[in-house]
Amino acid sequence: MKKKSLMQSMAAAPHIVWCVIFIIVPLLFVAYYAFTDKEGHFTLANLSVLTSPLYMSTLGRSVIYAVIATAVCLIIAYPLAYFLSRMKVRYQQLFVMLIMLPMWTNFLIRTYTLTQILEKNGIINSLLGKLGIGPIQFLGTGAAVVFGMVYNYLPYMVLPIYSVLVKLDHRLVEAATDLGCNGFQTLTRVVLPLSVSGIISGVTMVFVPSISTFYISQAMSKRTITLFGDVIEAQFKVNNNYQVGAMLSAILMILVLLSMWVMNKFGDKDGEVIA
Amino acid sequence: MSKLIELKGISKSFDGERVLNHIDLYIRDKEFVTLLGPSGCGKTTTLRLIGGFETPDEGQILFDGVDITQLPPHRRQVNTVFQRYALFPHLNVYDNIAFALKMKKVPVEGTENTAAPKWRHLTRDEIDERVTRMLNMVSLRGFEKRNVTSLSGGQQQRVAIARSLVNEPRVLLLDEPLGALDLKLRKDMQKELKDIQKATNITFIYVTHDQEEALSMSDTVVVMQNGTIQQIGTPTDIYNEPKNAFVADFIGESNILDGTMPADRVVAFDGRTFPCVDGGFEKDEPVDVVIRPEDIDIVDPEKGMLCGTVASTTFKGVHYEYIVDVRGFKWMIQSTDYVEAGKVIGLSIDPDAFHIMHKSEFSGMFGDYSTYSDEMDELSDPNAGVEEEDDAEEATEEA
CATH class of the missing domain: 3.40.50.300 (P-loop containing nucleotide triphosphate hydrolases)
Incomplete structure (x- = not known):
């Protein structure tokens, strides 16, 4: 018995080492820099960013963009995932593959390519030009930033919702229609409540990278819109101010943790109503 | 109604x-x-x-x-x-x-x-x-x-x-x-x-x-x-008036024999005739004859309408179940009397126990207990049930 538990802990060892080196240690670094000054002395001075209107308005803007991008993703992804889950199995596999395909390319490259396509002299505008329309300036707007986020993160919304819906017992849908539900009522009373877990993980997986993203906003807005991730990046790479950068990162992390906690509470509460 | x-x-x-x-x-x-x-x-x-x-x-x-x-x-x-x-x-x-x-x-x-x-x-x-x-x-x-x-x-x-x-x-x-x-x-x-x-x-x-x-x-x-x-x-x-061999076999147990109707109220099978209560068939029409296992009485060999050897005996609680070999055809008989396997017995059947059916697509497929263990074989055959489940599955898929 003891031998087996030794074996088990040995099997887990690489994972624990990995976690310590690549998760715990970096977090400790963040905490260290956030609460020290340039000489390495303990200080709370970096907390002053919390009162800076510039940083806080950027953070607010990031939240708004992330919420909008998440909502758009959800609206597009849910019907898509639903139809996907109702397809014949071999088509399902094909389409899941197609949805995952862009994830094989780095998001920086994908976003850069997207800007090239949407540029004033890009493919779309040259096509529109042939029709006598445009050129239209797509880039440089808030909508372009949201579009970039949706484009990059949509698969993270589709896949968890799809995986819940594909397991949904179709007889429950039949039972709902049998008991008097029309199509819309079946959706709101049976399908949606039973796919809450997929929606929550999809929302989390889109919201978290959206709120912390740093390149999409720069590229898609032509540097006219700055989000919180860009500010953090600038602190590390341009200003060489690790201390403020770390504090901003910590603030963002706490915000993300808080929002995930709220989301899970929401899910749990729903679960309690269910039970 | x-x-x-x-x-x-x-x-x-x-x-x-x-x-x-x-x-x-x-x-x-x-x-x-x-x-x-x-x-x-x-x-x-x-x-x-x-x-x-x-x-x-x-x-x-x-x-x-x-x-x-x-x-x-x-x-x-x-x-x-x-x-x-x-x-x-x-x-x-x-x-x-x-x-x-x-x-x-x-x-x-x-x-x-x-x-x-x-x-x-x-x-x-x-x-x-x-x-x-x-x-x-x-x-x-x-x-x-x-x-x-x-x-x-x-x-x-x-x-x-x-x-x-x-x-x-x-x-x-x-x-x-x-x-x-x-x-x-x-x-x-x-x-x-x-x-x-x-x-x-x-x-x-x-x-x-x-x-x-x-x-x-x-x-x-x-x-x-x-x-x-x-x-x-x-x-x-x-149960009493099954229309064809499938129904007779699916609902309860049945011995189903190949016979003809030489006249109303007379049925012939196994080379001889028996009195029965059914009629309305054409003369010498080939028919399926159903006899339920519980309607057959075990009697002394010399008093029986048919003679056979008990091939197997199974205790079922309320009654015994016998497989009886009558000139190569295996009958199922249910009786509360105990008879040892291997013994020769006589079978006695009342006229109203014969149920006569027209021939159907199912004739000859059921009602002979010489392959009684087939059902069991089918249960242990991994391929047997596969086809059957398809119906329900397809149905749900289509919907």
């Missing part, structure tokens, strides 16, 4: 395979009808057509004389108890039962007969009153707040029945509802279902492959095989 549901010339195929072949059937109001047959015979598809989960390729479904062939399930006055229940896992017992009532709209009092009646949802009290009545009927008071997944099979079954009856449908469809329960519970639920049907006065259409269940519960039994109806009748008719 009027015809409540009528199926006219219904055909249905899945992926080119014909599951139902020109079915004609009507079901009377307040009747307990059972669709009986082996897996893959088309009984579940028939039920799903009535429920509205499938549409037929050909034919018409009438409800109270009105064509409902294309009507979606939520607009039919029919509710279904699904195989393995299909209870909503995100709702508790109370909310599962109340589900249909929350969908329901009734005319506002006083506007029912006007040109444009106003509609309203049921009030909380109205719903509560009806759900409570259902809970009492299925003896589940006190279970209101329980999670349906925490209930036993029998309890889930009751919730499923209550859920589909709360809306007072004209017809309740039951798709092998007792299939997942153990034998004892099954027997109790059979009685309970029958009682509920009598109390509510609702037409029940019940699908099962269990012939005993069908005989003990139904007013009318519809025996199906290969997508066609083989026989419709009362349980007694089906």
Whole structure:
């Protein structure tokens, strides 16, 4: 018995080492820099960013963009995932593959390519030009930033919702229609409540990278819109101010943790109503 | 009793395979009808057509004389108890039962007969009153707040029945509802279902492959095989007057012999003639002769109409079951008398124990117990059951 538990802990060892080196240690670094000054002395001075209107308005803007991008993703992804889950199995596999395909390319490259396509002299505008329309300036707007986020993160919304819906017992849908539900009522009373877990993980997986993203906003807005991730990046790479950068990162992390906690509470509460 | 549901010339195929072949059937109001047959015979598809989960390729479904062939399930006055229940896992017992009532709209009092009646949802009290009545009927008071997944099979079954009856449908469809329960519970639920049907006065259409269940519960039994109806009748008719070898074999045990009818009330097989009570056949018409195992008396060899050797003896509790070799044909005989295997015995059969049937596509396929262990072989053959499950699966996929 003891031998087996030794074996088990040995099997887990690489994972624990990995976690310590690549998760715990970096977090400790963040905490260290956030609460020290340039000489390495303990200080709370970096907390002053919390009162800076510039940083806080950027953070607010990031939240708004992330919420909008998440909502758009959800609206597009849910019907898509639903139809996907109702397809014949071999088509399902094909389409899941197609949805995952862009994830094989780095998001920086994908976003850069997207800007090239949407540029004033890009493919779309040259096509529109042939029709006598445009050129239209797509880039440089808030909508372009949201579009970039949706484009990059949509698969993270589709896949968890799809995986819940594909397991949904179709007889429950039949039972709902049998008991008097029309199509819309079946959706709101049976399908949606039973796919809450997929929606929550999809929302989390889109919201978290959206709120912390740093390149999409720069590229898609032509540097006219700055989000919180860009500010953090600038602190590390341009200003060489690790201390403020770390504090901003910590603030963002706490915000993300808080929002995930709220989301899970929401899910749990729903679960309690269910039970 | 009027015809409540009528199926006219219904055909249905899945992926080119014909599951139902020109079915004609009507079901009377307040009747307990059972669709009986082996897996893959088309009984579940028939039920799903009535429920509205499938549409037929050909034919018409009438409800109270009105064509409902294309009507979606939520607009039919029919509710279904699904195989393995299909209870909503995100709702508790109370909310599962109340589900249909929350969908329901009734005319506002006083506007029912006007040109444009106003509609309203049921009030909380109205719903509560009806759900409570259902809970009492299925003896589940006190279970209101329980999670349906925490209930036993029998309890889930009751919730499923209550859920589909709360809306007072004209017809309740039951798709092998007792299939997942153990034998004892099954027997109790059979009685309970029958009682509920009598109390509510609702037409029940019940699908099962269990012939005993069908005989003990139904007013009318519809025996199906290969997508066609083989026989419709009362349980007694089906048992005593089977129409062909399939029905005779599927409902209870039968010895089925090749014979001819030299004259009315005389049947010939095994090289000799026997007095019987059936007539109306053409002279020397080839027929199938059915003799039920319990209708054969074991007598001394010299007194018997036929002589045979006992090949095997099985104790069944109420009686012994014998396989008897009569000149190469293996008979099944059930008797309370004990005879050792290997002994020569005489068989005595009363004239009214012979049941004569016209020849059919099933002639020669059933009724000889020399291959008695075949059924067992089939059960242990991993490939045997595969095809049978297809019917149900395809059906759900299509929907």
